[in-house]
Each structure stands twice: as structure tokens, then as C-alpha cells.
Amino acid sequence: MPRFARLFEAAADTLNAYYQAVAEANVDSVMALWIDEEFATCICADGTHLHGLERIRAGLATQLGAAPVNIEPLDIRVYDSLGTVVYAIAEAHQPVGPGGAPRMIFTTYVMxxxxxxxxxxxxxxxAMPQEAAGQFAAKMRHGQGPLH
Structure with a gap:
């Protein structure tokens, strides 16, 4: 096994911790996962651009306060190199609590x-376009996997 195998697995631990903190609407835990640099950026599914840790914290606090979500990764693509991992993920975002409709989101995480x-x-x-979300769901229902 390559010497760096565990190194890249640890990036998945950070991603899982992010999903957990978002589900709990715990902004402090979410922010503890970010790089300690002001060049950090977040482009939200609604199109909001957040640049810098203070704006990311404020934006995520607003979003999570209004509508915390459980994020279920449906298809994960991983691109890694020494020191950087990129996840390209198709996710289902299910609002926590009654009455919320799930949304399909394409998300890229750079770690x-x-x-x-x-x-x-x-x-x-x-946000995944409605047509793509429907095709994605149909393929998963028929056991073809998300990207066949």
C-alpha cells in the first residue's frame, strides 16, 4: 500500500466532520475545519460568494440558523495529490425538521x-438543474449508479 494512503483517508474524516457539524448547525465546529487563511472562499448553492473567514462564518451562521440540513453524498469523485485533495460530490440536502423538500446539489470541496x-x-x-436531478435519481433507482 502506498505510504500516503492514510494521509488521504484523513481528508475524508474532515469531510465527514463537516457534514456532521452542518447537520448539527454548529458553526464553531464547521469553522474549525477551515484553513487558517483569509484566502478561504465559499460559493453557496444560492450563488452567495463568501470570501475570508469572517464572511464565511457569518454567511454559514445565517444559512444554518435558517435551515440546517443533513447532507447525503450520493456520488463522490476524489482527485488527490500531495498536500491537496479535491472532492467533486453529488449531494442530497435534506432540511432538518418537518416539511422541507430535499435539494440536489453539486459541491466541490478543496482541502x-x-x-x-x-x-x-x-x-x-x-444547485443541480431539475432535469439532471431527475436523471440522477432515475439511474440510482434502477441500480445503474449515478454516473453510468
């Missing part, structure tokens, strides 16, 4: 290895 830990440097989310 960097900083001081021995994997940290989020950038998130880019965009």
Missing part, C-alpha cells in the same frame, strides 16, 4: 494539508 491536518480551503456548491 489542503496544513500543520498536519486536512483543512477546507474552498467550497463551491451549485
Amino acid at each position: 489542503v494539508h496544513e500543520r498536519g491536518e486536512w483543512r477546507i480551503a474552498h467550497i463551491h456548491a451549485s
Whole structure:
């Protein structure tokens, strides 16, 4: 097994911690996963651009306060190199609580290895077009996998 196998698995631990913190609407836990640099950026599924840690914290606090979500990754593509991991994920975002309709989101996470830990440097989310979401769901129902 390659020497760096565990190194990249740890990036998945950061992603899982992000999903958990979002589900709990715990902004402090979410922000603890970000790189400690002001160049951090987040483009939200609604098109909001957040640049810098303070704006990311404020934007996520507003979003999570209004509508915390459980995020279920449906298809994950991983691109890694020494010091950087990029996840391209098709996700189902299910609002926590009654009455919310799930949304299909394409999200890219860029993580960097900083001081021995994997940290989020950038998130880019965009709503999946309705037609693509329907095709994606149909393929999953028929057991073809999401991207066949």
C-alpha cells in the first residue's frame, strides 16, 4: 500500500466532520475545519460568494440558523495529490425538521494539508438543474449508479 494512503483517508474524516457539524448547525465546529487563511472562499448553492473567514462564518451562521440540513453524498469523485485533495460530490440536502423538500446539489470541496491536518480551503456548491436531478435519481433507482 502506498505510504500516503492514510494521509488521504484523513481528508475524508474532515469531510465527514463537516457534514456532521452542518447537520448539527454548529458553526464553531464547521469553522474549525477551515484553513487558517483569509484566502478561504465559499460559493453557496444560492450563488452567495463568501470570501475570508469572517464572511464565511457569518454567511454559514445565517444559512444554518435558517435551515440546517443533513447532507447525503450520493456520488463522490476524489482527485488527490500531495498536500491537496479535491472532492467533486453529488449531494442530497435534506432540511432538518418537518416539511422541507430535499435539494440536489453539486459541491466541490478543496482541502489542503496544513500543520498536519486536512483543512477546507474552498467550497463551491451549485444547485443541480431539475432535469439532471431527475436523471440522477432515475439511474440510482434502477441500480445503474449515478454516473453510468
